[in-house]
Amino acid sequence: MATPNYGYEKRQKELAKKKKKEDKAREKAARKLNPSSPGLAQGDPETDVASLEHDAPTVPELPTKDG
Structure with missing residues (x-):
């Protein structure tokens, strides 16, 4: 009986993974x-790329010495 070729199986698995990626x-x-596309909602800040490009990033305020 022939022995299993684990190297071949591993390579096939890697190729399938690469193709899927x-x-x-x-x-x-x-x-x-x-x-x-139907999956994206227009104007929704979570999915609207245009709003992400135009909105300024928010910077959290740092605490001051006085509290």
């Missing part, structure tokens, strides 16, 4: 190009 990145890029 590339597919996910491709889908993410497509969503970024087409923000009018």
Whole structure:
């Protein structure tokens, strides 16, 4: 009986993982190009990229010596 080729199995697993990651990145890029997809709400600060680009970042105030 032949022995299992664990190196081959591992490589196939790595290739599948890499393909899945590339597919996910491709889908993410497509969503970024087409923000009018049903998954994104227009004007929602959580998903609206335009509002994130124009809003100034908030900086928390530092406590002063006086309290």
